[in-house]
Structure formats: C-alpha cells, structure tokens
Amino acid sequence: MDIDLNADLAEGFGPWRMGDDAALLDVLSSANLACGFHAGDPPIMLRTIEQARARGVDIGAHVGFPDRQGFGRRFMQIDPSELTAMVIYQLGALEGMARWAGARMSHMSFHGALGNMVAADHALAATLVRAVAQFNPQLLIISSSSRAIESAAADCGLQVAITFLADRAYDDEGLLVPRSLPNSVIHDQHHVIARVRRMLERQEVVTYSGKPLKMQPRSILLHGDTPGALELAKTVRWEIEAGGGRIVPVSRLLG
Known part of the structure; x- marks a missing residue:
C-alpha cells in the first residue's frame, strides 16, 4: 500500500519554536506549512520550504483563521467574502516563497477551527474551495473526510486526498469531534499506533461512539506541535513499511 505521511509544520513564531520541523522532515513525505495567520512567520515559512525542498518533501499551504493567540482553534464568525480573501492571501504567501x-x-489544507467549519458547511466549502481552484486549479486538497469539501472539490475539478488524523477522534459521520470533548485528542502513542494499524489493515476507524467507520485515506496526518511527535512519526513510518507499504508524497499519489 502506498500512502502519504504528513504533518503540520512551520507553526512557530519569531524565536518561539513549535516542534522539531527539521527532524520531522526526515520522516515525512508531505508537509502542511502555516502561512502566518494561525502561526508561522516569513522566516520560519521560508526556512521550512527550503528544508522540505532539500528532502524531496511535498510542500502545501495550511490556511487558518487569523488567530495566533488561539492557534487557529477558536471558531470565528467572519463573512465568507473576507474568509475568501484570507485564504487567497495565505496561498499567495506560501506560493511566492x-x-x-x-x-x-x-x-x-484548512487548519483547525476553519477546517472543521468548512468540513461541515456545504455552502462555505463551495465558496472557499472555489477560491482555491481559481488560485491554482492544479492544487490538491488534503482534508479529513468531509462530504462538503469532497463535493465542492468535484464541482471545481480539484482532487482531494483524504487524510486520516491518527491522533484525533471521529464522529459517526467521519467528521472530527470538537476538541472540547474529553479524549477528542488521543495522546497515548500505543493507542495511536493501534488506530494506524487498524486503518492500514481494515480501512476503518472506531468512532467516538464506538462504531466502526470505513475510510480510504491516501494520507496519514500527525500533529507536529504535540509532545513526542517525532518519535510517533518514526513509529508510524516503521509500522507502514513493516507491513509492506511505501511512504509516497501526496502529489505522486494523486498528481
């Protein structure tokens, strides 16, 4: 099985570092880079781009709400036309660099609270995915399972790579459960690895309510800002390769 292994990177700001991006890039095949709104700044973005390029790791824009203090994980009520401009702005920043x-x-990919909103709202997904398509019709979208995003992408002729968030709980519809719920973020690395193994072997995840849910991801996502992210990434990679799988950049899977 060929699958992409990716993480959200470039999420520091100024002298503050968030995760070990350089070391993670030795393990990943794709990276989603913060574009200065929920995290990141120009020097961090550029450094991470150069490090990813040197390793042959795919580079993507990770766009979010203008919410550095809340790390983009707080829901914000912003007019869709403003959100469209913000998405284009972030895409343009990373593309230029x-x-x-x-x-x-x-x-x-869409980050945090913005990603959760887009995944659940067909109208918002249609608006923002259309903006992505107009910006660059060749871009792939990496997303957790979402009928809204997948439908909007199909309407715009964009490809979607469904990603499995190994350390996040899913509801029965395949959407991520809110972080405010207990155990919505899975910190036990043994549990995370067991979820990855189940996904690779059965193409399913056990939902928050305890039901098995089928899923066919092309990518596995890890959060680079969580403690132990590097060791977890190495273990996940070993698990995939020990089972006969290959880690392949997402653009080579769908591009």
Whole structure:
C-alpha cells in the first residue's frame, strides 16, 4: 500500500519554536506549512520550504483563521467574502516563497477551527474551495473526510486526498469531534499506533461512539506541535513499511 505521511509544520513564531520541523522532515513525505495567520512567520515559512525542498518533501499551504493567540482553534464568525480573501492571501504567501526558493506548492489544507467549519458547511466549502481552484486549479486538497469539501472539490475539478488524523477522534459521520470533548485528542502513542494499524489493515476507524467507520485515506496526518511527535512519526513510518507499504508524497499519489 502506498500512502502519504504528513504533518503540520512551520507553526512557530519569531524565536518561539513549535516542534522539531527539521527532524520531522526526515520522516515525512508531505508537509502542511502555516502561512502566518494561525502561526508561522516569513522566516520560519521560508526556512521550512527550503528544508522540505532539500528532502524531496511535498510542500502545501495550511490556511487558518487569523488567530495566533488561539492557534487557529477558536471558531470565528467572519463573512465568507473576507474568509475568501484570507485564504487567497495565505496561498499567495506560501506560493511566492516556494517559487523564490525554487520549490513548488503541491497542495493545501484548512487548519483547525476553519477546517472543521468548512468540513461541515456545504455552502462555505463551495465558496472557499472555489477560491482555491481559481488560485491554482492544479492544487490538491488534503482534508479529513468531509462530504462538503469532497463535493465542492468535484464541482471545481480539484482532487482531494483524504487524510486520516491518527491522533484525533471521529464522529459517526467521519467528521472530527470538537476538541472540547474529553479524549477528542488521543495522546497515548500505543493507542495511536493501534488506530494506524487498524486503518492500514481494515480501512476503518472506531468512532467516538464506538462504531466502526470505513475510510480510504491516501494520507496519514500527525500533529507536529504535540509532545513526542517525532518519535510517533518514526513509529508510524516503521509500522507502514513493516507491513509492506511505501511512504509516497501526496502529489505522486494523486498528481
């Protein structure tokens, strides 16, 4: 089985670092880079682009709400036209830096609370995915399972790579449960690895309510800002390769 292994990176700000991006890039095949709204700044973005390019890791824009203090995980009521401009702005920032560094932006994803809103709202998904398609019709979208995003992408001729968030709980519809719920974020690495193993072997995850839910992800996502992210990424990679799978950048799976 060929599958992408990716993480959200470039999420520091100024002298503050969030995770070990350089070490993670030795393990990943794709990276979603913060674009300065929920986290990140120009020097961190550029450095991460250059490090990813040197390792042959796919580069994508991870766009979110303008919410550094809340790390983009607080819901914000913003007019869709403003959100559209914010998404374009973030895509443009990373695209410009990637071009300057001789790299290519292959994909994009929605971060945190914005991602949860888009995944559950067909109208908002239609608006923002259309903006992505108008910005660059060749971009792939990496997303957790979402009928709204998948339908909007199909209408715009964009490809979607469904990603399995190994450390996040799912509801019975395949959407991520709110972080406010107990055990919505799974910190036990043994549990995370068991979920990855089940997904690889059975293509299913056990939902928050305890039901098995079928899923066919093309990517596995880890959060680079969580403690132990590097060791977890190494273990997940070993688990995939020990089972005969290959870690392949997302652009080579769908591009």
